[in-house]
Amino acid sequence: MRKQEIDYILEKLCNYHPEISDILFTVGRPLQVMLWGEIKPVYLNEAPIESLTPFHTEIIALTLIGNQKRLIDNLLKDGYCDLSYAIQSARFRVNIFSQRGNYSIVMRKLPIKIPTVEELKLPEIVKEIAKERMGFVLVTGATGSGKSSTLAAILNIINDTRACHIITLEDPVEFLHSHKKSTFNQR
Incomplete structure (x- = not known):
């Protein structure tokens, strides 16, 4: 399967189900999406596969990885x-x-817009972290608890308010920050 074919399928899924949170590829199951907390099978006309085979998931995995030897x-x-993957709309x-x-693949759809502290309903004290000039801040929690979103919101405040050099080390890069008042480099 070529990258263009995977991109086409992902675009179609995202356009047809804009509220999906995850896309799953698992041997022995059809293509699936997580929609409002429930896993639902998806049968596309372009990929009418009742049950994915080990070959399907391996080819999809290798296509997503591309030529990234480290991965x-x-x-x-x-x-x-773990990696990040982008299509035109997501x-x-x-x-x-x-x-x-066998290989399985879970693709978590990421928000395009960086959330604010208010949108995340975080306490106002979180904004104070962005004002700190020195120190060490730990953001911890279980998978899916909002660590990446919280950090993105804090970094966005810094990017909006201070002229500094921000470097992040992420694996994979989740939220794409643009240069605003700060110079932003993501690795």
Whole structure:
């Protein structure tokens, strides 16, 4: 399967189900989406597959990885890899992992817009973190608890209010920050 074909399928899914949170590729199941907290099968005319085979998921995984040797090494050595993937209308955090001798893929749809502290309903004290000039801040929590969104909101405040150099080390890069008052580099 070529990148253009995967992009086409992902675009079609995102246009047909704009509120999806995840796209799942699992051997023995059809293509699936997470919609309002429930997994639903999807049968596209372009990909009328009743049940994905190991070959399907491996080809999709390798296409998503592209020529990124580090990710292929991680997948073979550790049994999983994480990456970001973008199409015209959406960005995804992708986890490819080996389970029961086959590859599975979970693609979490990421918001395009960087959320604000208010939109995340965080306490006002969080804004004070963005004013700190020195120190060490830890943002911790369980998977899906909003760590990346919280950090993105804090960094966006800094980017809006201070002329400084912001460097992030992320694996994968989730929110894309533009240069505003600060110079923003994401690795």
